[in-house]
Amino acid sequence: MVIEVHDLVKQFNGTTAVDRLSFTAQRGEILGLLGPNGAGKTTAIQMLLGIIEPTAGSIRVFDHDIATHRQAILQRLNFSSAYVSLPQNLPVIDNLRVFARIYGVRNWREKAMGLLRLFEIDRFATRKTGQLSSGESTRLHLCKALLNDPELLLLDEPTASLDPDIADKVRKLLRRIQRERGITVLYTSHNMREIEELCDRVIFLHHGRKMAEGPPREVIAKFNQQSLEQVFIRIVRDGELQSADQKSEP
Amino acid sequence: MSFRRITALLLRYLLLYRQSWTRIMEIFFWPVMDLLVWGFLTAYLLQFGYNRVPALITFLIGSMIFWDLLYRAQQSVTISFLEDVWARNLLNIFVAPVTISEFLTATFTLGVIKVLINGLVLAALAWLLYAFDVFQLGFTLIPFVLSLMLMGWAMGMFTVALIMRWGHAAEALAWGIPFLVQPLSAVFYPVSVLPAWLQPIAWALPSTYVFEGMRQVLATGQAPWQMFWWSFGLNLVYLVASAFFFRHIFTLVRRKGLLAKLGME
Numbered sequence: 001m002v003i004e005v006h007d008l009v010k011q012f013n014g015t016t017a018v019d020r021l022s023f024t025a026q027r028g029e030i031l032g033l034l035g036p037n038g039a040g041k042t043t044a045i046q047m048l049l050g051i052i053e054p055t056a057g058s059i060r061v062f063d064h065d066i067a068t069h070r071q072a073i074l075q076r077l078n079f080s081s082a083y084v085s086l087p088q089n090l091p092v093i094d095n096l097r098v099f100a101r102i103y104g105v106r107n108w109r110e111k112a113m114g115l116l117r118l119f120e121i122d123r124f125a126t127r128k129t130g131q132l133s134s135g136e137s138t139r140l141h142l143c144k145a146l147l148n149d150p151e152l153l154l155l156d157e158p159t160a161s162l163d164p165d166i167a168d169k170v171r172k173l174l175r176r177i178q179r180e181r182g183i184t185v186l187y188t189s190h191n192m193r194e195i196e197e198l199c200d201r202v203i204f205l206h207h208g209r210k211m212a213e214g215p216p217r218e219v220i221a222k223f224n225q226q227s228l229e230q231v232f233i234r235i236v237r238d239g240e241l242q243s244a245d246q247k248s249e250p
Numbered sequence: 251m252s253f254r255r256i257t258a259l260l261l262r263y264l265l266l267y268r269q270s271w272t273r274i275m276e277i278f279f280w281p282v283m284d285l286l287v288w289g290f291l292t293a294y295l296l297q298f299g300y301n302r303v304p305a306l307i308t309f310l311i312g313s314m315i316f317w318d319l320l321y322r323a324q325q326s327v328t329i330s331f332l333e334d335v336w337a338r339n340l341l342n343i344f345v346a347p348v349t350i351s352e353f354l355t356a357t358f359t360l361g362v363i364k365v366l367i368n369g370l371v372l373a374a375l376a377w378l379l380y381a382f383d384v385f386q387l388g389f390t391l392i393p394f395v396l397s398l399m400l401m402g403w404a405m406g407m408f409t410v411a412l413i414m415r416w417g418h419a420a421e422a423l424a425w426g427i428p429f430l431v432q433p434l435s436a437v438f439y440p441v442s443v444l445p446a447w448l449q450p451i452a453w454a455l456p457s458t459y460v461f462e463g464m465r466q467v468l469a470t471g472q473a474p475w476q477m478f479w480w481s482f483g484l485n486l487v488y489l490v491a492s493a494f495f496f497r498h499i500f501t502l503v504r505r506k507g508l509l510a511k512l513g514m515e
Contacts, residue, residue, distance in 0.1 A: 012507060046510045049345045053504045074347040083514040085338040087266070094265050101258035102346045128269070144342070 001063070002027050002152055002184040003048065008057035010043050010208070017043045019208040020057070027151075030178060030185040032199035032216075034192070034228070036236050040208035041188040045154050048186070049079060061152065075103065077152035080145040082138070082160035088130030092116070092140055095129055096147060103148035115143040119173065135166040142170065146177065153178075153185045159194060167191075171198055192229035202228070204235050211235045251352050259348065259356035263330055264363075277364065281318045281372050288314045289380050308468050310438060311382045313461060315372045317437045319365050319395055320457055321428050323402020326361030327354070328409045328424040335413075335421075341513035350500060358403050365399055387464065390473045394460050397478070400485040401456045405431065407492040411499035417512050436461050456484040 003025040010018040018040040025031045033041045046052040048059055050070040059066040061073045086095040093112060100108035116122035119139040124132060132140060138158060145153060155174075159167040171194060178185055189195055195202060196216045204212040204219070212219050212235065216228055223231045267273050292307040334340040343353065369384075376382040385391065409427045413420045434448065435457040441449055452458045459481035463474040503509045 010507075017507075042510075043507065046507070051341065051344055051504060051510050051513075052507045053501075071347045071349060074345060079341070079345045081341070081514070083338070084341045086342065087262070087333070087337040087339050089269055089337075090262075090265055091269070094269075098258055098262040098265070099342070099346065101261060102255050102343075102348060104254055 001025070002029075002061065003031075003186065004058075004060040005044075005048075006058045006060075008044065008047065008059065009055045010040070010047060010052065011055045017208050018047070018054075018205075021205070021208070021210055022057075023203055023210070023213065025152075025184050025186060027184055028178075028182040029201060030175075030187060030199045032195040032202040033186060033188045033205065034195060034202055034232060035205035036232075038207075039205040041205055042156055043208075044205070045079075045156050045186065045188065048154060049077075050074070075148070076150060077154065078145040078148055078150040079154045079156070080138075080141040080158050081156035082158060083156065084141075085137070086129050086140060086144060088128065090129055091126050092121070092129055092132070093125040095140070096144060099144050100147050105147055108147075111147065112143070115146055116140075118177075119143055119170075134161040135163065138162055138166075139170065142174070149181070150183060153183050155185060155187045157189055158187075159189065159191065167194065174198070192227065192232055196228045204231070206235055251349065251355065255348055255352045256356045256359070259343070259353060260359055263333070263356070263360050266333065277368060278371055281315075281322075281368055282375060284314050284318065285311070285372060285375055285379070289376075292380075307380065308382055309465055311376050311380055312384065312387075312464055312468060313437050315369065315376060315384060316394065316398060316460065316464060317432065318372060319369055320398040320402050322364045322368050323361040323399045324405040324409065324428050325402075325424070326364050327357040327403060327406025328413070330357040330360060331410045331413065332421060332424055335418075335512060338513065338515075341510065344509065344513065350496070354403075354407065354496075357406065361399060361402060361406070365395065365402075369395065387467050388473075390463070390467050390478075393478045393482070394464060397456055397460050397481040397485055400482075400489060404485065404488040404492040407489075407496045411492075411496045414503045414509060414512065415499050417508065418515065431455060431457065434458070440465065454484070456481040456488065459484070 001024050006022050008018055008021040009016065021044060033044060035041050043052060047054050048061065048066065050066045062076055064073055066073055096112035097108060100112060105111050113122060113125065116125055119142060121136050121139050124136060129137065129140065138161060142158065159170055162170060175198060177183065187195070187199060199216060201213070201215050202219055203210055212222065212231070214222065219231055220226070220228060223234055225231045225234060288310050292310050295306065334343055373384040376384060387394065405427055409423050412423050434452045435455050436444070436452055441452045441458060441462060444452055459477040463477035466472060466474045
């Protein structure tokens with residue numbers, strides 16, 4: 001098992017962001033973490049990365065506890081998010097050079113150029129990162145995330161700022177790389193079609209709680225809906241109703 | 251600690267300078283301006299023909315150079331951290347297998363480089379413009395500079411911890427903290443000038459011993475070894491205290507999710 005999360009809880013000043021979340025991810029699996037804003041997806045990913053400390057529960061990655069083996073775990077995974085950037089004033093190749101050195105990548109230039117070619121942005125290698133379009137910048141983040149040949153990739157809304165054409169290209173490329181290398185991917189997105197296309201299994205979160213889990217088709221069937229988007233809407237609205245009911249109870 | 255990861259972080263900061271003339275100019279601009287202002291001020295005072303003015307010139311210029319070294323050492327730690335905050339690169343760094351001690355060591359090393367470059371440029375300018383030879387301090391220059399660097403690192407760690415805890419609202423502290431210390435460090439005047447109740451506070455700062463010691467060397471030519479030891483002893487205390495404070499705050503911000511928030515804002 002690549003990820004084993006058991007009874008994970010995170011509270012911020014009395015507000016529960018993640019509520020007794022348990023899940024696993026196997027080698028080579030793409031697991032989608034879905035939910036509305038504030039569902040706890042990003043908090044869960046950040047606990048997996050060890051930058052947020054859980055209130056309770058355990059996280060094991062590569063059979064090691066993140067609390068005690070954080071550095072060794074981080075060496076074997078990587079992360080990309082639409083909400084973080086690489087230094088804008090450095091050339092593309094220099095950004096990759098720095099991270100290649102951090103991760104101890106051999107033949108870094110060859111590796112970096114190979115990834116830039118793969119994502120069709122090699123012609124921008126010497127250009128300043130700040131001069132890239134958001135699509136090119138997202139692809140650069142994915143190059144950074146693949147530099148250390150990660151066994152686990154945590155992608156937090158990686159296609160959030162992309163137009164449909166580039167998003168489609170990135171998804172296909174990610175799927176190809178993931179299959180070729182057997183990478184485990186934990187993926188969050190608001191784009192349900194993207195999740196349906198990409199993920200082997202999905203977990204729906206609402207108010208930090210797991211509301212549903214399974215392969216996209218099974219989840220769609222279980223909720224008697226036509227698409228994940230409809231499941232999403234139903235879970236969110238039912239969840240709101242439940243919350244309202246609980247609040248109105250004497 | 252990994253030497254490779256430390257040099258990788260150092261490379262990241264140094265590459266920024268390779269890419270930007272404005273950044274390179276920024277290293278020299280403020281110290282040179284300070285040097286000019288203090289130099290012209292003392293030249294103006296010289297016109298009044300006070301007997302002690304020539305000594306005053308050396309004190310002021312020496313103090314200004316030393317103050318700048320302390321300031322640069324603190325800035326290298328805080329601004330390096332802020333560069334990653336501003337670039338929204340902080341999470342990329344902290345989700346990589348970089349330890350806090352590696353991150354801090356890289357910023358400390360950057361401080362050494364900046365202090366050496368700054369020190370040499372200021373020393374050359376002071377000599378050219380005002381015939382002030384900083385090397386007249388002789389061997390004492392080494393422990394003086396080292397002591398200021400250690401204090402700069404301690405202040406830098408403390409400042410970064412505050413920025414981690416209070417986020418963007420605390421960014422101004424990166425520039426403010428050194429100036430909180432400056433009046434108490436007896437940079438441009440002796441401790442005896444301070445009110446009696448402030449003097450014990452001044453003597454609790456390592457920098458005070460350096461500036462008083464520097465004046466003593468310039469005035470008498472005698473190396474004030476006792477002041478060195480006090481300065482180093484206090485630096486050790488401040489460094490250990492800052493490291494504990496930093497660690498405590500780092501644990502706290504991980505618990506509160508503030509590091510992630512700062513990295514994504």
